Amino acid sequence: QVQLVESGGGLVQAGGSLRLSCAASGRTFSSSVVGWFRQAPGSEREFVAAISGSDGKTYYTDSAKGRFTISRDNAKNTVELQMNSLEPEDTAVYYCAVDRSSDVRTNARSYDYWGQGTRVTVSS
Numbered sequence: 563q564v565q566l567v568e569s570g571g572g573l574v575q576a577g578g579s580l581r582l583s584c585a586a587s588g589r590t591f592s593s594s595v596v597g598w599f600r601q602a603p604g605s606e607r608e609f610v611a612a613i614s615g616s617d618g619k620t621y622y623t624d625s626a627k628g629r630f631t632i633s634r635d636n637a638k639n640t641v642e643l644q645m646n647s648l649e650p651e652d653t654a655v656y657y658c659a660v661d662r663s664s665d666v667r668t669n670a671r672s673y674d675y676w677g678q679g680t681r682v683t684v685s686s
Contacts, residue, residue: 563588563675564586564587564588564591564594564660564674564675565586565587565588565675566584566585566586566658566659566660566675566676566677567584567585567586567677567678568582568583568584568656568657568658568677568678568679568680569582569583569585569680570582570583570642570680571655571656571680571681571682572681572682572683573683573684573685574648574682574683574684574685575684575685576648576649576650576684576685576686577647577648578648578684579644579645579646579647579648580645580648580682581642581643581644581645582598582642582643582645582656582658582680582682583640583641583642583643584596584598584640584641584642584643584658584677585639585640586639586640586641586658586660587639588639588660588675591615591636591639591660592615592636592639593615593616593664594615594660594661594662595612595613595614595615595660595661595663595664595665595666595667596612596613596615596632596634596641596658596659596660596661597609597610597611597612597613597658597659597660597661597666597667597668597673598610598611598612598632598641598643598656598657598658598659599656599657599658599659599670599673600652600654600655600656600657600682601654601655601657601679602653602654602655605654607657607670608623608670609623609668609669609670610622610623610626610630610643610656611623611626611630611632611643612632612661612666612667612668613632613633613634613641613666614664614666615636615664616664618634619666620632620633621666621668623668625651629645629646629647629648630643630644630645630646631643631644631646632644641658643656643658645682648682648684649684650684650685650686651684652682652684653682653683653684654681654682655679655680655681655682656679656680656681656682657676657677657678657679657680658676658677659673659674659675659676659677660673660674660675661673661674662674
């Protein structure tokens with residue numbers, strides 16, 4: 563069992579930055595893929611970024627490349643998402659999730675555990 567708690571969301575102006583954090587409990591965290599997803603009102607939950615457990619490889623959706631950076635600290639059981647150059651289109655509730663498999667997948671249905679989400683609002 564893995565429990566996830568996100569933090570770091572808030573209100574920021576366009577062009578600003580936020581750092582989201584996901585704190586995890588559970589013995590399998592360090593070997594698991596961790597992903598960040600987001601869901602805007604009226605939209606489906608979409609993949610943002612993920613990081614593998616075995617080698618720390620990172621993966622991003624096209625809109626996040628060059629602006630967002632995902633990182634993990636297995637000693638602290640945390641994964642962070644640094645978001646720069648934020649745009650109003652980034653407004654959403656952001657969720658971290660754990661996939662117990664070793665393959666990085668972008669489909670939300672593949673992830674086994676989810677946090678409660680943290681809200682990010684970017685004003686224009």
